[in-house]
Amino acid sequence: MKIAVFFVGEVRDAGFNASALAGAEAATAEALADISIVSGVLYDQDEIRERLAEVVPEVDGLVFIGGQGNIATLEVADQYPDKKFAIVQGERTGSNLASYDVRQEDSAFLAGALAARMTKTGTVGHLSGHRVPPGLKGRAAFVAGVRHADPDVQTLTGFCGTQDDSAITKAWTEAEIAAGADIVFTMLNDARSGAIEACRNGGGRQIGNALDWVDVDPEVFIASAMARIDLGVKAAIADMVAGVTPDEIVELGLADGDFVTLSMGAEVSEAAREYIASLAEGIRRGTIAVPNVYDGPEFEL
Known part of the structure; x- marks a missing residue:
């Protein structure tokens, strides 16, 4: 065939x-x-x-x-x-x-919960490219994970319109960091390199997606919402x-099964790992529902 x-x-x-x-x-x-x-x-x-x-x-x-x-x-x-x-x-x-x-939204929820647990500024970011269903659901899940872990943490969320233009993603990430985000969850492709550069320059940390970015660049990535x-x-x-x-x-x-998971870096504490594991088990058992719709405010340049 x-x-x-x-x-x-x-x-x-x-x-x-x-x-x-x-x-x-x-x-x-x-x-x-x-x-x-x-x-x-x-x-x-x-x-x-x-x-x-x-x-x-x-x-x-x-x-x-x-x-x-x-x-x-x-x-x-x-x-x-x-x-x-x-x-x-x-x-x-x-x-x-x-x-x-x-x-992907299952691991994005876990990423949001981890970001809320590890932020030092009380503000975290999200950046994606195209407004397609997987990206929209991933964003909704990330924000829900943040709120589940700590309702007082603010989330800056935006879609920059490209998955592959690093200059644009660099500008957006810089803007989110300037607005207070110390951890940014990125759902990007080639353009992730722009977000990585912005984090290096601005002292921000990042949570990646799809692949294991912790293994690729542990200095920037504290975690990665992997999706098989x-x-x-x-x-x-x-x-x-x-x-x-x-x-x-x-x-x-x-x-x-093992279709999604949250990879975490060495700096993530054992207590945080246990918390994330408990959330993952809740999603598996159906006691935690992962939403796929977000209707809150959006960050803009």
């Missing part, structure tokens, strides 16, 4: 796409299917539609990476009822369209090859 894995932006982005690429490469190594990679597509719905129109006729199935595909993938699935489609981090289903959602997007990609490909199209969105979070 020929399956295309479709990326908006670059695949080696030190973020969601990089994790998703690892899943596609693992599926290739296991010979699950004949897999091709489509990347470098701009976050523009018309360009996404154009590239899908070029790719889909040549394959038997297509896995779209990211919530950016919620609109166009549904459209193209209707146009090609004999082919299989899936969105990883998606919110659309159909007779030939499945969605898989690695619950690669496992979501492998699940989508395996189901597609097996001819399985789940009717409902397949959620993969703390309650479902």
